[in-house]
Amino acid sequence: MSGRVLVGVKRVIDYAVKIRVKPDHSGVVTEGVKHSMNPFCEIAVEEAVKMKEKKLIKEVVVVSCGPQQVQETIRTALAMGADRGIHVEVLAKDYESLGPLQVSKIMAALAKKEEAQLIILGKQAIDGDCNQTGQMTAALLDWSQGTFASEVTLEGGQVKVVREIDGGLETIKINTPAVLTADLRLNTPRYATLPNIMKAKKKKIANVKPVDLGVELTSKLEVLRVDEPPQRQAGVKVETVDDLVGKLKEAGRI
Amino acid sequence: MGTSHCAAYPELACGCSVHTTIEANSLGTRIIEVVYNASNNELVRTKTLVKNCIVLVDSLPFRQWYEAHYATPMGRKKGAKLNRCAGPVYPDGKPFLQIKTMFFKKALRAGVQTGLRLQSSNAAASTKATPKTSLGFSFELTDQQKEFQELARRFAREEIVPVAPAYDKSGEYPFPVIKRAWELGLMNSHIGEDYGGMGLSIFDACLITEELAYGCTGVQTAIEANSLGQMPVIIAGNEAQKKNYLGRMTEEPLMCAYCVTEPGAGSDVAGLKTRAVKTGDEYVVNGQKMWITNGGKANWYFLLARTNPDPKCPTSKAFTGFIVDADTPGIQVGRKELNMGQRCSDTRGITFEDVRIPKENVLIGEGAGFKIAMGAFDKTRPPVAAGATGLAQRALDEATNYALERKTFGKVIAEHQAVSFLLAEMALKVELARMAYQRSAWEVDNGRRNTYFASIAKAFAGDIANQVASDAVQVFGGNGFNSDYPVEKLMRDAKIYQIYEGTSQIQRLIIAREHLGKYKK
Numbered sequence: 001m002s003g004r005v006l007v008g009v010k011r012v013i014d015y016a017v018k019i020r021v022k023p024d025h026s027g028v029v030t031e032g033v034k035h036s037m038n039p040f041c042e043i044a045v046e047e048a049v050k051m052k053e054k055k056l057i058k059e060v061v062v063v064s065c066g067p068q069q070v071q072e073t074i075r076t077a078l079a080m081g082a083d084r085g086i087h088v089e090v091l092a093k094d095y096e097s098l099g100p101l102q103v104s105k106i107m108a109a110l111a112k113k114e115e116a117q118l119i120i121l122g123k124q125a126i127d128g129d130c131n132q133t134g135q136m137t138a139a140l141l142d143w144s145q146g147t148f149a150s151e152v153t154l155e156g157g158q159v160k161v162v163r164e165i166d167g168g169l170e171t172i173k174i175n176t177p178a179v180l181t182a183d184l185r186l187n188t189p190r191y192a193t194l195p196n197i198m199k200a201k202k203k204k205i206a207n208v209k210p211v212d213l214g215v216e217l218t219s220k221l222e223v224l225r226v227d228e229p230p231q232r233q234a235g236v237k238v239e240t241v242d243d244l245v246g247k248l249k250e251a252g253r254i
Numbered sequence: 255m256g257t258s259h260c261a262a263y264p265e266l267a268c269g270c271s272v273h274t275t276i277e278a279n280s281l282g283t284r285i286i287e288v289v290y291n292a293s294n295n296e297l298v299r300t301k302t303l304v305k306n307c308i309v310l311v312d313s314l315p316f317r318q319w320y321e322a323h324y325a326t327p328m329g330r331k332k333g334a335k336l337n338r339c340a341g342p343v344y345p346d347g348k349p350f351l352q353i354k355t356m357f358f359k360k361a362l363r364a365g366v367q368t369g370l371r372l373q374s375s376n377a378a379a380s381t382k383a384t385p386k387t388s389l390g391f392s393f394e395l396t397d398q399q400k401e402f403q404e405l406a407r408r409f410a411r412e413e414i415v416p417v418a419p420a421y422d423k424s425g426e427y428p429f430p431v432i433k434r435a436w437e438l439g440l441m442n443s444h445i446g447e448d449y450g451g452m453g454l455s456i457f458d459a460c461l462i463t464e465e466l467a468y469g470c471t472g473v474q475t476a477i478e479a480n481s482l483g484q485m486p487v488i489i490a491g492n493e494a495q496k497k498n499y500l501g502r503m504t505e506e507p508l509m510c511a512y513c514v515t516e517p518g519a520g521s522d523v524a525g526l527k528t529r530a531v532k533t534g535d536e537y538v539v540n541g542q543k544m545w546i547t548n549g550g551k552a553n554w555y556f557l558l559a560r561t562n563p564d565p566k567c568p569t570s571k572a573f574t575g576f577i578v579d580a581d582t583p584g585i586q587v588g589r590k591e592l593n594m595g596q597r598c599s600d601t602r603g604i605t606f607e608d609v610r611i612p613k614e615n616v617l618i619g620e621g622a623g624f625k626i627a628m629g630a631f632d633k634t635r636p637p638v639a640a641g642a643t644g645l646a647q648r649a650l651d652e653a654t655n656y657a658l659e660r661k662t663f664g665k666v667i668a669e670h671q672a673v674s675f676l677l678a679e680m681a682l683k684v685e686l687a688r689m690a691y692q693r694s695a696w697e698v699d700n701g702r703r704n705t706y707f708a709s710i711a712k713a714f715a716g717d718i719a720n721q722v723a724s725d726a727v728q729v730f731g732g733n734g735f736n737s738d739y740p741v742e743k744l745m746r747d748a749k750i751y752q753i754y755e756g757t758s759q760i761q762r763l764i765i766a767r768e769h770l771g772k773y774k775k
Contacts, residue, residue, distance in 0.1 A: 072397075079401070191409060194439030195452060197401045 003117040004059045005048045007082065008107055009041040011066060011073040012127045025225050027096070028127075037073045040122025042080075042189040043182040047152060048120050049081035050187065056154045057118070059083045063110055065103055067092045071205060078200035079192030085205035086110065090217065097219040100128070102210075104136035109213035111141060116177070118159075123148055123181040134181035144174035150185040393692075395461075402458055406440055406465035414469025421472060421598035422743050425590070427551060428473050428598045436507035440466065441477050444488055444633070449496055450504030456633055457695040460640035464688075467644030471747045472596040474641050476509070479547040479599075481637065482755075483510035485630035486556045486575050490617045499554055499577055511552035513578070513604060514627055517544045521760050523558070523627065524569045528606060530559035530576065537561070537576065537616070539584075539609045545754075549602030550587050554579050557611075558627050561620050573623035577615045584609035595746030632698055635708035635755060639691035642715035642751040646684045649719075649726035649744045653677060656730055673729060680725050683718035690714050706768035713761035716751035723748040 013019065014034040022029055037045075048060040062077040064070040065088040074085035088106055090098055111119055119138075124131035138145035146152070146161030150169070153160040163170045164183050192200070210217050238244045248254045395403070414431055421428045435441050443459040445451025459481070467474040480503070487499055502508060519525035528541025539559050546555070555578045562572040578585070588603035617626055654677055657668035667673045694707035723745040727734035734741045752758045 075397075075401070191405060191438050192401075193437065194402060194405065194443075196439075197398065197405065198452065201398065 003057055004061060004114055005051065005057050005118045005120060006107065006111055006114060006116040007041075007044050007048045007060060007062045007077065008103070008119070008121045008133070009045060009062055009064045009073050009077050010038045010122070010125045010127075011035050011064065011070045012038045012125055015039060015126055021226055021228050025227060027223065027226050035069070035073075037076055038122050038125045038127075039189075040124060040126075040182050040184070041077075042122075043184070043186050044120040044122050044180075045077045045080050045082060046187045046189040047180075047182055048118075049190075051154065052081065052083075061086060061114060061116070063088065063107065065090050065098060065106055065210075066095050074205055075200055076192065078203045078205075079197045080190060081196070082203075084203055086114075086208055087205050088208050088210060088213075090210065094217050097221070098217065099219055099221060100130045100132035100136055102215065102217050102219065104133050104140055105215045106210060106213060107133070107137045108140040109215055110208075111137075111177075113213070118176060119143075119179045121179065121181050123183050134179050138179035141177070141179070144176070144178040145180070146172060146174050146178060147181040148183045149180050150183050152180060152186065399458060399461055402454075403461045403465060405438065406462040407468070409435065409438060409440065410465050410469030414466065414473055418470035418473065418598075419737075419740070419743065421470070423597075423737075425592070425597045427600050428470075428476065429551075431473050432476060432509075433507045435466070435473075435477060441507075442480055442484065442503050444481055444484060445500045445504055446488070446496075449500040451500070455695070455699040456636055457692065457699050460637050460691055460695045463637040464640040464644040464647070464691075467641035468648045470598070471641055471645050471751075472598040474644070475547060475596050475599045475750075476551075478634075478637060478641060479512065480510055482512040482630065482634045483548070483552070483554075483556050485633055486512075486617055486626045487577060489629055489633070490575065490622070490626045491577075494614070495577060495617070502553070508553040509548045509551045511546050511548040511555045512630070513543045513546050513549075513555040514558040515543060515545050517542055517603070520545070521757055523624070524572075526558060526560055526573065528557075528559040529563070530561050530574055530611070532561070532613075532620070533610075535613050536610045537574075537613065539576070539578075539606045539611060541606050543604045543606070545591070545601055546604050547599055547601055547754075549604050550590060550600045552580050555604070556617075556627075557606075558623050561623075569624050571621040573627070574620050575617035575623035575626045576611050577617065578609065578611055582609050582611070594749055595743070596750055631756065632704055632708050635712040636691050636695040636698065636704075638751070638755045639687065639694065639708075639711035639715035642712075642719035642748070643684060643687040643691060645744055645748055645751070646680070646687060646715070646719045646722040649723045649741060649748075650677070650680045650684050652740055652744070653680065653726040653729040656733075660731075667729070676725050676729060680722045683722055687711070687715040687718050705764060709756070709761040709764040709768070712756060713758050713765065716758055716761075719748040719751050720745075 012035060013028070013030060014036045017034050020029045021027075045060075045062060048057070051057045052060050060082040061084055062074055062082040063086045064074050067090060071085075071087055074087055078085055088110075107119060107121075110116075119134075121134045121137070123134065125133075134147055135145060137143075144159075146159060146163065148164045149161045150164045151160075151162035155173075157176055158173050159176060159178050159180070160171065160173050161180065163172065164185070236247065238247060245254070413434060417428070417431060421431075432441070439452065440462055442451055443454040443462065444456075446453040463474060463478060466477065484500060484503065487495055491499070499510075503510065514523060514526070516526055516528060518527060526541075528539060528543065530537040530539045537559075539557070541559060543549075543557075546552075557576045557578045558573055559576065560572055561574040564572075580587075584607045586605040586607065588605065591601045591603075593599075593601060617623070654668070657673055657677060658666055660667045663670070668677065690707070690711040694704050694711040697704035697707050723741065726741040727745050730739055730741050733739045736742065756764070
């Protein structure tokens with residue numbers, strides 16, 4: 001199978017950073033905080049680049065939606081081996097309400113425009129944890145989907161996907177075109193090497209506006225309030241099993 | 255700024271223009287008209303040692319023409335004159351190279367700083383990389399530099415930090431880590447593109463070095479020794495030598511070593527006893543070298559030996575630099591020395607017994623060795639200072655994290671002023687060391703003689719690395735003394751920074767000499 005793969009990447013707060021809620025509880029603090037590519041998106045890019053190296057596909061196009069800063073994330077993907085990038089420009093104020101529905105509409109429109117045969121996304125973003133974009137994109141395009149992929153094999157016009165599910169592993173075979181979402185164990189993303197970082201400068205990043213793709217960015221969701229999780233309370237030690245059962249009954253747990 | 259000579263000179267790519275640049279060194283200031291290709295920001299640099307100036311030419315074919323007719327990196331060609339309008343001319347008779355007087359110094363200095371060499375690497379630099387230079391001085395990194403730094407940082411924290419304690423205990427050479435660094439392009443950064451390298455600037459190399467040193471200075475020293483060994487070849491090698499000895503370094507992960515120090519001569523390089531005697535088409539070398547980093551792992555050595563036995567012969571003519579393959583018969587590699595710190599780095603004594611070196615492996619010529627050996631230091635001292643800064647930063651981070659967790663007398667120890675003041679002084683020293691090495695790297699990348707700044711950076715960074723590491727152990731208290739915690743290793747590793755690459759005392763000699771030299775009438 002030859003052709004084009006679209007990979008979506010998201011710029012998120014780095015996983016190692018301690019998240020703080022804004023004083024007005026409208027969201028989390030993002031100013032001056034270290035951002036990097038969503039770890040599952042890195043795995044998605046790696047999978048696409050691997051396919052290209054095995055000559056199973058021809059071109060890897062990486063897409064990101066957001067304000068100017070997402071270009072750094074696209075550059076990182078280019079340095080990992082993607083061929084070109086598409087930056088879907090979303091103004092900072094619209095970015096706050098940009099959710100999986102809007103992104104999947106954009107991805108669907110781009111997939112049609114670029115005539116992609118595969119879309120690979122991370123299973124979820126570590127900020128929203130929505131786990132919706134992949135599934136919605138497939139639905140909008142009426143394409144097959146292989147989500148939570150821990151192993152992907154291209155076989156002719158089909159894709160064999162091993163999925164991580166609650167009960168264990170499930171293997172399915174789906175037709176292309178398809179949307180895949182990457183789970184943790186799919187691969188280990190490579191470092192961009194120094195020469196590749198320099199080469200990435202020469203790769204193109206195209207700018208596109210959502211309106212050009214015919215996508216409306218209004219969201220029907222409104223964030224009312226953001227709070228920190230409750231502080232962990234100290235536990236209580238009991239001497240015997242009967243005490244434990246008694247305490248649990250008191251608390252109404254059993 | 256300047257006129258275009260493209261039409262007159264067909265080999266030049268379109269979009270080039272003639273610029274003026276200046277070079278200031280202790281001999282004075284010279285202004286030369288040069289050619290620069292502004293459209294793709296590609297410059298090919300040649301440095302003429304004789305005048306110590308920078309001549310910028312914009313393409314390889316042009317450089318080859320220039321070197322064939324005019325001057326090579328090691329000096330002017332015989333008969334070529336760098337005089338007003340007496341130099342080579344374009345086919346249409348227009349003079350190419352003119353020396354102007356120092357009249358326009360100030361204006362042109364600004365032009366140089368804003369226009370030409372702010373891009374710190376030779377390869378296609380980002381066009382939006384020029385920082386806001388309206389102030390003329392900038393602390394901003396280019397996007398590319400930030401990416402390099404990010405890569406090195408990730409690599410160090412994910413692949414060096416976890417394995418460093420084990421290598422320190424066993425003393426085993428960290429070849430897997432080095433190989434990985436080589437694969438990612440983090441090594442051999444000074445090798446030019448013609449030989450398969452990336453031709454990074456010293457500044458870029460320093461950024462990477464600081465991050466690697468943060469992980470483990472033992473690993474970083476093993477990597478840095480490559481740069482030190484290669485530097486004489488980079489600055490003084492001829493085409494054949496560079497292709498042979500630099501080319502191989504980019505094709506496989508090989509190591510090389512800088513073989514100068516002897517049991518009886520460390521700081522006193524002029525007191526070297528290793529003798530090289532010319533016999534026919536070869537030199538026969540006898541002597542002993544000591545404390546050679548990568549001594550047991552090197553594929554080839556840069557060797558400094560005495561070729562003129564006459565004690566009255568001046569140092570600048572008595573020594574010769576050689577490239578020696580490590581498998582040459584007669585080379586005996588000593589045992590791996592057990593050192594206080596940087597224990598995974600391979601340090602050995604090397605004995606040369608009737609080792610034969612072909613005359614093709616002489617750098618420049620007989621007697622030119624001392625200058626080459628010393629010239630390498632101006633480019634390698636900034637990275638060593640960067641390494642010391644990386645160690646100090648690690649010590650500071652470890653101590654700060656500990657101070658925010660450990661509680662005594664009812665609060666975290668960071669809230670006790672004695673500890674917070676200690677941390678403040680550590681932070682102060684780290685920031686200043688960083689600025690010092692960055693300045694020295696920037697100076698040499700801009701074509702200026704940076705000896706003064708390089709010595710300041712190395713002396714300061716070495717000294718503060720020791721202080722900061724020792725203070726970090728203090729912050730950890732009893733735990734700091736224990737090998738389950740990372741800081742005792744840092745303290746042991748830091749000591750060598752006051753010794754190798756020029757002891758702290760030698761650095762002070764150099765700084766004093768350079769400083770007083772500015773004041774002498």
